[in-house]
Amino acid sequence: MKTYTFLYLLLVFNLSLLSAQSTSIRGKIVDSDGIPLFGATVMLSENTGTTADYDGNYSFSNVASGEYILKVSFLGFEPQQKKVSLNGQKELQFNFTLNPSSEQLQEVEITGRSEKSYKNNVTFAATKTATAIKDIPQAVSYVTKEVFADQQAYRVNDVIKNISGVNMYSYYDDFTFRGFRSGATYINGLRVVGLFGPEPLLANIERVEVIKGPASAMFGNSIPGGVMNRVTKKPLAQDRKAINFTVGSYNTLRTTADFTGPINEKKTLLYRLNLAYENSDSFRNLQEKKSYVIAPSISFLPTEKTRINFDLVITNFDGKLDRGQPIFGATSGSDIYSTPVSFAIGQTSDFHKTDVVYSTLSLNHKFTDNLSFNASYIKYVAQEDLEEHRTSNQFALDANGNPIPTLMGMQVISRKGQTIADNLSSYFVYKANTGALAHKIVAGFDYNEQKQPIGNAQSFARGYLLQGGGASSSAADFANFLRDDAGNPVPNVPHFDLQNPTYNVARLSDYIFINSPSDPTKYYSYGIYIQDQIKWNKFQLLLGGRQEYYNDISNFDQPDEQTTTQSKFLPRVGLVYSASEAINIYGTYTESFQPQGVAALNNPQAGGPFDPVNAYMFETGAKGEFFNKRLAANLAVYYIENNNILVNANDTTNPDLLRQRGQEQSKGIELDVNGRILPNLSITANYAYNEATITESDNPDEIGTRKENAPLHQGGIFGKYTFNGENLKGIGLTLGSNFVGKRNTLEPTLQLPSYVVADAGVSYNVDKFNIRFLVNNVFDKTHWVGGYSYTRLYPGTPRNYLLSVGYTF
Incomplete structure (x- = not known):
């Protein structure tokens, strides 16, 4: 018995001694903005590890005394480690703050952005490589999904107010960048079909970024003002799931869901699924809409050297095409308030249905530490089914052929069609050193193709009825127009009475239509480019050049098919100097290229041949990171010159005659600020001064005229403050305002007024729930976000x- 008692006491003593010599380790892992990094990996030894929980906390218990290396890693961030000595302490705490890494394996964006901030650190599109925005010698503006959420933005048009120098032109996917109207659309750095219709939804978008100024050295033919790139959400290596339900004015009902995480234990297979649905009306008459998005994404990381991503996005829109608000004509004075902003032209039976499906496949393979290959391919298919009653862009004619300012001329368009885009981007990245110089060399090939196949067609009903039957829109037939009892011409489609509007279920059989099948079309372009990012001490030099070839095919797939080729070499030079740890100063020179349309080049009546539209830009500025790198600020000063703009010559004897207007200039200053001033105070702010004018023209009246929908001043600010105190913990306040100066329209006598709009909201976070309430346009300011003429203006909500x-x- 004594022996058993002795052994028992010895066991208890040893266990007590072991317990006294073991230590508990705990800590918290956050990013540079103080946001917990849920899912971060923590390794205490080769076989002992854990992951951070939802609040970023981790812990190890009963750790024996000894020497350890505590390692922390998280995808998209620079890993950290600490040497730990344990000598029987009861508990030790080690916290980590991880910084985003711009030197990731991927050179195409295959895995998602993990930060949760208004600030974005890296862009892939501006240089084809994962480069810190601070190190790019060109202005790059952006809006992150965190801003989308706090502003409850659902479409791209809802967020461009956060970007300096970008202004809406209409309700469509249609903007001005530094005074120049937008052109092609880009998704993940790849060119797709520009849809002149429904605004793209944001449910599957990680961020919207705008590369300012000419970007042809990277993207080929593009406008001189800049390009907008939409980056889709990619899978993350940690589990995140979120659902959201929204209700609001105009019978708005919305729901979104976002699920992401690893599929297997090794985290070599990741997924993301974004879903969205909307059913809502509008402050605009007849403009109800239904839309949805289904967007799955898979990332496969089979080895440390290879990463593959596949995105599929299915979108649908079912509503009407809003052609804008008409007002009384110029002969009645330019009273922009002559009709209510809710006023829309159309009929109850009109519809606009679009289906867009696109898929992206991206590959990154690292042959060695210094050499990698990258490729991205997108297939984009857009289908449209449209029936609309819309303005004919002119007012009704009286018996003498004079316009009646309160009666709108109308036309009916019925259209069905499909457009297909294919885009391939492939390039090698090679890193090397020559003495004190560090090089990152990019060499690649891009191919872009867009076509409309056989079967696209539309029909028109317009103009006035003829006495002998039929209809005509030609002024030469005015004497033969059928007349009513007052002697006025009888329209093919009844005029729209701006003083007494009526909406009906239209009978298309009442109109005389002209069928207009569309000839199949195709264009393709390709470019070869090389770029070197050279780093030496505090200097970073970017040298690049691209040889671009643009091929436009008329009578595509027909016996008389004809190809027209235009080409141009596009240089790019930029220099960045690190003035301090926080501030970089930069300067750049770059060019853009826009080929003329094949219809203009091949039409002998047009008066060609015509030179391509080309532009160049000088830009300088400064980029800084402040408040422990939580806040980014970018300042840019630029000058852009655009030449060979093609416009109609307005020759009454030859309506096809064109002329090259000469020259346009844009110069200005821009400021963008994004991030956190305090851990609980987020802000995004911007200001732009832009003087975009016509400087050379055969028409003396045009010289010195400011370009359309290009305000001289615009800007805005939006912020969110979250209370930390015990009594108000979880409550957040949001406040924002944006202003836009006066803008010209396509009508010389019509100008859109300036405006200031304010928004305010409150939110509450409790446990895993988030409740947001936001009031937009708090003071109910009547304003217009864009417009063409008296017949088509675009009022704000x-x-x-x-x-x-x-x-x-």
Whole structure:
């Protein structure tokens, strides 16, 4: 018995001694903005590890005394490690703050952005490589998904107010960049079909970024003002799931879901699924809409050297095409308030249905530490089914052929068609050193193709009825127009009475249509480029050049098919100097190239041949990171010159005659600020001064005229403050305002007024629930975001509210 007692006491003593010599280790892992990094990996030894929980906390218990290396890693961030000595302490705490890494394996964006901030650190599109925005010698503006959420933005048009120098031109996917109207659309750095219709939804978008100024050295033919790139959400290596429900003004009902995480234990297979649905009306008459998005994404990381990503995005829009608000004509004075902003032209039976499906496949393979290959391919298919009553862009004619300012001329368009785009981007990245110089060399090939196949067609009903039957829109037939009892011409489609509007279920059989099948079309372009990012001490030099070939095919797939080729070499030079650890100063020179349309080049009546539109830009500025790198600020000063703009000569004897207007200039200053001033105070702010004018023209009246929808001043600010105190913990306040100066339209006598709009909201976070309430246009300011003429203006939304409830798990 004594022996058993002795052994028992010895065991207890040893266990007590072991317990006294073991230590508990805990800590918290956050990013540079103080955001917990859920899912971060923590390794205490080769076989002992854990992951951070939802709040970024981790822990190890009963760790024996000894020497350890505590290692922390998280995808997209620079890993950290600490040497740990344990000598029987009861508990030790080690916290980590990880910084985003711009030197990731991927040179194409295959895995997602993990930060949760208004600030974005890296862009892939501006240089084809993962480069810190601070190190790019060109202005790059952006809006992150965190801003989308706090502003309850649902479409691209809702967020461009956060970007300096970008202004809406109309309700469509249609903007001005530094005074130049937008052209092609880009997704993940790849060119797709520009849809002149429904605004793209944001449910599957990680961020919207604008590369300012000419970007042809990277993207080929593009406008001189800049390009907008939409980056889709990619899978993350940690589990995140969120659902959100929104209701609001104009019978708005929305829901979104975002699920992501690893599929297998090794985290070599990741997934993401974004879903969205909307059913809502509008402050605009007849403009109800239904839309949805289904967007799955898979990332496969089979080895440390290879990464593959596949995206599929399915979108649908079912509504009407809003052609804008008409007002009384110029002969009645240019009273922009002559009709209410809710006023829309159309009929109850009109519809606009679009289906867009696109898929992206991206590959990154690293042969060695210094050499990698990268490729991205997108297939984009857009289908449209349209029936609309719309303005004929002129007012009704009286018996003498004079316009009647309160009666709108109308036309009916019925259209069905499909457009297909294919884009391939492939390039090698090679890193090397020559003495004190560090090189990152990019050499690649891009191919872009867009076509409309056989079967696209539309029909028109327009003009006035003829006495002998039929209809005509030609002024030469005015004497033969059928007349009513007052002697006025009888329209093919009844005029729209701006003083007494009526909406009906239209009978298309009442109109005389002209069928207009569309000839199949195709264009393709390709470019070979090389770029070197050279780093020496505090200097970073970017040298690049691209040889671009643009091929436009008329009578595609027909016996008389004809190809027209235009080409241009496009240089790019930029220099960045690190003036301090926080501030970089930069300067750049770059060019753009826009080929003339094949219809203009091949039409002998047009008066050609015509030179391509080309532009160049000088830009200088400064980029800084402040408040412990939580806040980014970019300042840019630029000058852009655009030449050989093609416009109609307005020759009454030859309506096809064109002329090259000469020259346009844009110069200005821009400022963008994004990030956090305090851990609980986020802000995004911008200001732009842009003087975009016509400087050379055969028409003396045009010289010195400011370009359309290009305000001299515009800007905005939006911020969110979250209370930290015990009594108000979880409550957040949002406040924002944006202003836009006066803008010209396509009508010389019509100018859109300046405006200031304010938004305010409140949110509450409790556990995993988030409730947001936002009032847009708090003071109910009547304003116009863009416009063409008296027949087509685009008013901004009056005061409205949005209430959302979200759950993260």
